Amino acid sequence: MTSTEAVSTIFVPYGQGRGRGLDAMELGAHGAEVDRLVALGLPVVPGLTVPVSHAASLARPDVAQAAIDLLAQVAGRRPGDPAHPLLIRLLASTSAGGAGVPADLPGLGITAASASALDELVGSGGAVYDVFAAVIRYVGEYGSGIPGDDFAEAEYDVSSHAERVDKFLDLSTAAGSPFPEDPADQLARAAEATLRRWASPRARRQRRGQGLPDDLGFALHVQAIRVGPPQTCGYGVAESRNPATGAFDPIGTFRRGVRRPMDDDRPGEPLDNLPGGRDLLVSALRTLELHMRGAALVEFEIRDAELSLLAARRVERPAPRTAIRLGLDLAEAGVIDDVTAVGSIRASDIETLLHPQLQLTGRETEFARGLPAAAGAAVGRIALSSERAVEWSESGDPVILVAGETSPGDLPGMLAAKAIVTVRGGLAAHAAVVARGLGRPAVCGASALRIDRAGRTVTSAGHSLAEGDLISIDGSTGTIYAGAVHVVPPRPGGDLEALLRHADRVRRLGVRANADNGRDAALAILHGAEGVGLCRTEHQFLGDRLPVVRRYLLATDADEEAAALVDLAAAQKEDFLDLLTATGDRPVTVRLLDAPLHEFLGEEAKEVNPMLGLRGVRLALMRTELYPAQARALFSAWVDLAAAGVRPQLEVMVPLVALAGELASAVASIHRAAAEVEASTGVTVPYIVGTMVETPRAALIADQLAGIAQFLSFGTNDLTQLTYGFSRDDVEAQLLTAYTAQHILPVSPFASLDPDGVGALIRTAITHARRVNPAIKLGICGEHGGDPASIELCERLGLDYVSCSPSRVPGARLAAAHAAVAARVLGSEPISGATE
Numbered sequence: 001m002t003s004t005e006a007v008s009t010i011f012v013p014y015g016q017g018r019g020r021g022l023d024a025m026e027l028g029a030h031g032a033e034v035d036r037l038v039a040l041g042l043p044v045v046p047g048l049t050v051p052v053s054h055a056a057s058l059a060r061p062d063v064a065q066a067a068i069d070l071l072a073q074v075a076g077r078r079p080g081d082p083a084h085p086l087l088i089r090l091l092a093s094t095s096a097g098g099a100g101v102p103a104d105l106p107g108l109g110i111t112a113a114s115a116s117a118l119d120e121l122v123g124s125g126g127a128v129y130d131v132f133a134a135v136i137r138y139v140g141e142y143g144s145g146i147p148g149d150d151f152a153e154a155e156y157d158v159s160s161h162a163e164r165v166d167k168f169l170d171l172s173t174a175a176g177s178p179f180p181e182d183p184a185d186q187l188a189r190a191a192e193a194t195l196r197r198w199a200s201p202r203a204r205r206q207r208r209g210q211g212l213p214d215d216l217g218f219a220l221h222v223q224a225i226r227v228g229p230p231q232t233c234g235y236g237v238a239e240s241r242n243p244a245t246g247a248f249d250p251i252g253t254f255r256r257g258v259r260r261p262m263d264d265d266r267p268g269e270p271l272d273n274l275p276g277g278r279d280l281l282v283s284a285l286r287t288l289e290l291h292m293r294g295a296a297l298v299e300f301e302i303r304d305a306e307l308s309l310l311a312a313r314r315v316e317r318p319a320p321r322t323a324i325r326l327g328l329d330l331a332e333a334g335v336i337d338d339v340t341a342v343g344s345i346r347a348s349d350i351e352t353l354l355h356p357q358l359q360l361t362g363r364e365t366e367f368a369r370g371l372p373a374a375a376g377a378a379v380g381r382i383a384l385s386s387e388r389a390v391e392w393s394e395s396g397d398p399v400i401l402v403a404g405e406t407s408p409g410d411l412p413g414m415l416a417a418k419a420i421v422t423v424r425g426g427l428a429a430h431a432a433v434v435a436r437g438l439g440r441p442a443v444c445g446a447s448a449l450r451i452d453r454a455g456r457t458v459t460s461a462g463h464s465l466a467e468g469d470l471i472s473i474d475g476s477t478g479t480i481y482a483g484a485v486h487v488v489p490p491r492p493g494g495d496l497e498a499l500l501r502h503a504d505r506v507r508r509l510g511v512r513a514n515a516d517n518g519r520d521a522a523l524a525i526l527h528g529a530e531g532v533g534l535c536r537t538e539h540q541f542l543g544d545r546l547p548v549v550r551r552y553l554l555a556t557d558a559d560e561e562a563a564a565l566v567d568l569a570a571a572q573k574e575d576f577l578d579l580l581t582a583t584g585d586r587p588v589t590v591r592l593l594d595a596p597l598h599e600f601l602g603e604e605a606k607e608v609n610p611m612l613g614l615r616g617v618r619l620a621l622m623r624t625e626l627y628p629a630q631a632r633a634l635f636s637a638w639v640d641l642a643a644a645g646v647r648p649q650l651e652v653m654v655p656l657v658a659l660a661g662e663l664a665s666a667v668a669s670i671h672r673a674a675a676e677v678e679a680s681t682g683v684t685v686p687y688i689v690g691t692m693v694e695t696p697r698a699a700l701i702a703d704q705l706a707g708i709a710q711f712l713s714f715g716t717n718d719l720t721q722l723t724y725g726f727s728r729d730d731v732e733a734q735l736l737t738a739y740t741a742q743h744i745l746p747v748s749p750f751a752s753l754d755p756d757g758v759g760a761l762i763r764t765a766i767t768h769a770r771r772v773n774p775a776i777k778l779g780i781c782g783e784h785g786g787d788p789a790s791i792e793l794c795e796r797l798g799l800d801y802v803s804c805s806p807s808r809v810p811g812a813r814l815a816a817a818h819a820a821v822a823a824r825v826l827g828s829e830p831i832s833g834a835t836e
């Protein structure tokens with residue numbers, strides 16, 4: 001390659017790579033990208049690529065000269081022309097993109113003689129000198145090996161932009177490598193510096209660190225930057241989507257003059273000020289979005305009031321609001337289908353739209369950490385008792401209830417509080433379950449906290465706060481901050497609902513909610529729940545109803561018990577009317593009382609292991625009037641509502657079954673109650689009966705249970721507790737945190753369903769149950785019902801529905817759609833009775 005003609009054939013003018021059969025391997029990512037932009041008919045800054053295989057030759061002055069000649073041809077002007085100045089920008093790119101490549105040089109072609117006039121022309125108050133100085137330093141440091149410290153020293157006490165340039169030129173000359181005047185020599189030296197920098201041991205190490213081969217090649221790109229007066233020239237960046245709304249509404253900044261070598265802290269101007277207007281930029285961004293199927297980000301130049309693009313890329317992780325709007329817009333434009341639109345949003349992303357968020361600045365004082373038990377954020381005064389929480393909130397102060405752990409008696413305080421913090425307890429413990437049900441953010445198991453009840457203080461790692469001091473909590477990360485952090489309210493917006501309607505068309509799994517009262521059920525339905533998958537009737541006896549259930553549980557003779565039961569049933573009928581009114585004609589699973597006695601009786605429970613004691617169906621078989629009383633209350637509430645034209649689909653559920661006989665006996669008592677209601681009202685109440693599968697034995701004898709029940713609902717909180725032998729109230733904060741840190745467990749099995757153990761039990765249960773009753777309805781109502789990874793497992797296991805707390809319903813709808821798509825891709829078949 002000796003003649004200029006032969007030399008010029010190695011260059012690929014922007015937009016001609018494809019025509020020559022070259023791709024990113026030869027053109028670098030940038031060369032391939034500008035090719036695409038040209039193919040889309042978009043205006044691109046004039047330039048050329050020296051492909052990877054020839055990049056090193058640009059360090060030769062004759063090759064650099066040929067590059068400049070070609071550049072002058074495509075740009076219509078030459079460097080050095082004072083009337084139509086041109087700067088040369090040199091940048092590098094590899095096939096893997098910009099990672100690891102040296103910074104680009106924005107202004108070759110400036111000379112000591114031309115700098116002053118150029119600076120005046122572009123009106124940028126010394127910026128041309130700064131660009132020039134940066135080029136001299138780059139070439140001196142990386143091309144000629146002049147230590148960077150020498151440049152730092154040389155500019156130590158300079159008093160003007162021009163003086164810095166003079167000092168750098170002198171330094172280069174004194175070091176034996178004078179900086180050249182000729183643009184081609186400058187380009188050759190800059191290319192050489194880039195090559196040396198790229199080959200340095202440090203750059204190789206960096207590439208290895210980024211997982212790139214250390215002998216990776218790069219292409220060089222030479223661009224023509226036509227500079228001119230500030231009225232018509234400048235540069236900027238723009239993004240297609242407005243992050244505040246997510247809508248296609250390009251935003252960006254524009255700066256007049258030349259691009260500066262260091263961060264530019266001038267405010268910049270809005271796109272409306274673009275010389276020549278913003279229409280071409282807006283339509284370029286629209287074209288790019290449709291082509292890239294994503295939000296677009298461009299760098300651009302304005303020269304003589306004309307737009308040209310320097311670079312364009314897809315925004316990889318747009319903010320949730322943007323991602324949702326974008327998905328909907330692209331689906332509407334027919335560029336992507338519903339499934340792709342739904343797949344572009346992660347279920348965890350939409351949490352930030354549904355719950356308040358803390359606006360962190362990085363200057364907050366972290367007070368303690370715990371488990372992220374219920375999403376959302378809140379600020380309030382520390383209240384160390386339920387009573388204090390109620391008292392302060394009534395006087396208008398926001399409070400955060402901080403407790404060792406919570407019990408049913410704390411419900412008034414939990415309702416009064418903006419958020420809940422507990423020292424003990426895990427993701428499936430009382431505080432977490434109730435907080436999620438109430439939609440309150442919660443941090444549980446913050447085991448570093450020490451509460452001094454007498455001194456009314458809370459201490460963490462030596463830092464004490466008094467009751468009444470402000471704290472802020474982030475229930476999505478489990479972090480507690482001292483003081484008040486600004487809270488940004490949730491703004492779900494109509495776009496989210498539109499996206500979720502797409503998700504509803506894609507998903508197979510039903511999505512229900514765990515709701516104990518009318519308010520929760522109404523919220524759940526607003527979030528798109530198809531019904532109630534679990535009403536924990538014992539939660540209806542929390543707070544001021546507690547004395548009723550305590551009186552019943554502590555009754556010492558039959559009369560006292562019967563009287564307490566009358567009150568209990570009356571209260572319960574009111575609750576059911578409230579719940580069923582909210583659910584309307586939808587299915588609603590009402591679980592009969594499952595009170596671990598200590599939750600109601602505290603010390604008086606007298607059980608060493610209350611979670612394994614007289615709970616659920618076991619208590620009902622000892623107190624045989626309990627379930628019939630509840631069932632009568634439910635059925636008569638249904639009769640009253642049916643008279644008004646509302647016909648909820650009742651599903652009556654028996655908890656904590658381990659033996660078929662337990663279920664058979666409870667079911668018989670429910671049928672008796674229905675017959676009694678029919679006898680007294682003349683109305684036959686339609687209902688089905690089912691059981692929780694929450695003991696391992698129940699899972700193993702699901703065929704026997706399926707002979708009695710019309711539906712099974714997997715209570716994966718207890719099933720996880722009993723399968724592992726992990727106390728759901730105790731092990732999470734310490735043991736499971738240590739286990740995950742030591743990689744003994746990937747994640748807490750209370751947060752994400754264990755596919756190997758608990759999942760295997762569920763699989764066995766489904767297979768056995770469907771063999772006996774292929775039409776049996778199967779769901780899950782443990783906390784896992786709202787977890788995306790668990791929902792995917794539920795899809796693979798072939799369950800009919802998931803049920804989760806109301807605030808997790810939107811995420812569950814989306815996760816169920818993702819799971820359906822994944823299952824279709826993997827071709828998995830739901831389990832039928834015929835397979836094992």
Ligand code: PEP
Binds near residue numbers: 536594714715782783
């Ligand atoms: C369960 O055990 O998964 C369940 C839903 O019941 P609870 O959390 O009320 O024990």
Ligand code: MG
Binds near residue numbers: 694715717718
């Ligand atoms: Mg349970």
